[in-house]
Amino acid sequence: MSAVLQDRPEPGTVDLTRSLPGQEALLTPAAQAFLAGLHVRFEGERQARLAARRTRQAAFDAGALPDFRPDTAPIRNGDWRVAPIPAALQDRRVEITGPVDPKMVINALNSGANCYMADFEDSTAPTWANLLAGQEALREAIKGTLEFTGDNGKAYALRPEAEQAVLIVRPRGWHLDEKHVLVDGQRLSASLFDLGLFCFHNAVALAAKDRGPYFYIPKLQSMEEAALWNAVLGDIEATLGLSHGQVKVTVLIETLPAAFEMDEILHALKDRIVGLNCGRWDYIFSYIKTLRRHRDRVLPERGQVTMVQPFLRAYSELLVKTCHRRGAHAMGGMAAQIPISGDDAANGAALARVRADKLREVTAGHDGTWVAHPALIPLAREVFDAHMPEANQVHIARDDVHAERDDLLRPSLGTISKAGFEGNVEVCVRYLAAWLDGNGCVPIHWLMEDAATAEIARTQLWQWLHFADDGHEPLHLDDGTPVDFALLERAFIGLPSKFNDQLRMPGASRINEAIGMLDRLTHADELADFLTLPAYERID
Known part of the structure; x- marks a missing residue:
């Protein structure tokens, strides 16, 4: 045993606050000790990073703007590259994402995509049952034994391993706790639970197949947070007997502060990182949240905030330039559309939007893209095949890109319509109701x-409403109606007419609870950091 391992503090005492049949097969005494050791070694630094986030946000609320850090200029100006990228991740032109229930895992691995991002984060409601089912499904998939039979009797099974998408797992972010696992009476980090338990059971097997383990790392805001991940991954490699740099990660640039530290994040993880991803939806959410007190940077309604907005185009192109300069992949963003059945014209228009978005990505230099639905894989592949004949296009330098601070923060032109305001309310309520009911990925209006x-919808509502609430002139809809809490109340009253399918929609039984939560969140004097933080306390 190495001196490093010998010098580690003893793992803490683990208490599980829930018990479900079969969980002892995953949470063995050895697995619990492994997780407890991660907690003891890294929880203090995690809390320090979260405190640094709060301090930074207070400065933004007081009028400061995000910017490139003077103290890290030598990293940005230095001549360095990330470690070589494994063969299994050289071609990532189409990646499918989705939750980790057994049916989804099978369908995604069989989908024909190059990679499948198995998501414990934004598309999974983290009930204890969902988390354990997801961990078990992935473990069985890696062993090749995963099967599933639906309520209708339809059977699902994995294709041969050579035909499967490459597995990449996304744990939850640093800000989240796992309330079902206590170490010395303190909640375990959700990040450490998701990634740690997966590694404990699967890392050695994946390494033997030259398949990682591979991860997507979400919600980072700074190089220091990336360095914490790097330390955790090194610790896991040492504990499990893996070689240095065996674990590979792609970091989602989905917070506004992180956009100013892309070089630094790559550098902090340079032995393990293979790319950055344009997490566009979370990035828009973060733009709103970070600049929530800046009236001159209010975004228009969600449907108008597309990737052609100057601040988003600058972010996307800077990511490509930064990654390719360092030998890393620049992954494009999510196409959230799903096929529209029964309306060929509407479906054609939706697919045309997806095609245009993927064409923008590949011609900008991105090395791959995301889709949320298997039906979009052929379209995305067709676009990337036509414009990226090689496995990737890291060789495209994009030296023509010069994205400065003001480019990344440029205000957006647009309006707020009555339909846009009410749409935000509907999406928040319907999604939150489904999430509380255990469903984290919900089709709403295709x-x-x-x-x-x-979160975009929720933070927009709070920001729009609170400019008037703070005693300033209210914002107005495009028809001149003031954006105030009376408008919100009318939107709540009008919700039942939008729920004609209420008895069949996900989370129907929790609609009133969701309305109450959104009402409290929008009236609160301070914007809640994440919708899922208060909602998490309401799920099992």
Whole structure:
């Protein structure tokens, strides 16, 4: 045993606050000790990073703006590259994302996509049952034994391993706790639970197959948070006997502060990182949240905030330039559309929007893209195949891109319509009701909504409403109607007429609870950091 391992503090005492049949097969005494050791070694630094977030946000609320850090200029100006990218991740032109229930895992691995991001974060409601089912499904998939039979009797089974998408797992972010696992009476980090338990059971097997383990890392805001992940991954490698740098990660650039530290995040993880991803929906959410007190940077309604908005185009192109300069992949964002049945014209228009978005990505230099629905895989592949004949396009330098601070923060032109305001209310309520009922990925009006897209709607409502509430002149809809709490109340009253399918919609039994939560969140003097934080206390 190495001196590093010998010098580690003893793991803490673990208490599980829930018990479900079969969980002892996952949470063995050895697995619990492994998780407890991660907690003891890294919880203090996690809390320090979360405190730094609060301090930084207070400065933004007081009028400061995000910017490139003077103290890290040598990293940005230095001549360095990330470690070589494994063969299994050289071609990532189409990735499908989704939750981790057994049926989804099978369908995604069989989908024909290059990679499948198995998501414990924004598309999974983290009930204890969902988390354990997801961990078990992935473990069985890696062993090749995963099967599923639906209520209708339809059987699902995995294709041969050579035909499956490459598995990439997304744990929850640093800000979330796992309330069902206490270490010395303190909640375990949800990040450490998701990634740690997966590694404990699967890392050695995946390494033997030259398949990682591979992860997507969400919600980072700084290089210091990336460095914490790097330390955790190194610790896991040492504990499990893996070689240094065996674990590979892609980091989602989905917070506004992180956009100013892309070089630094790559550098902090340079032995393990293979790319950055344009997490566009969370990025829009973060733009609103970070600049919530800046009236001159209010975004228009959600449907108008597309990737052609100057601040989003600058972010996307800077990500490509930064990644390719460092030898890393620049992954594009999510197409949230799902096929529209029964309306060929509407479906054609939706697919045309997806095609245009993927064409924008590949011609900008992105090395791959995301889809939320298997039906979009052929379209995305067709676009990337036509414009990216090689496995990737890391060789495209994009030296023509010069994205400065003001480019990344540029205000957006647009309006707020009555339909846009009411649409935000409806999406928030419907998604939150489904999430409380255990469903974290919900089709609403032919878009696949997850926590990130719902957060855009929720934070927009809070920001729009609170400019008037703070004693300033209210914002107005495009028809001149003031955006105030009376408008919100009318939107709540009008919700039942929008729920004609209420008895069949996900979370129907929790609609009133969701309305009450959204009402409290929008009236609160301070914007809640995440919708899922108060909602998490209401699920099992």
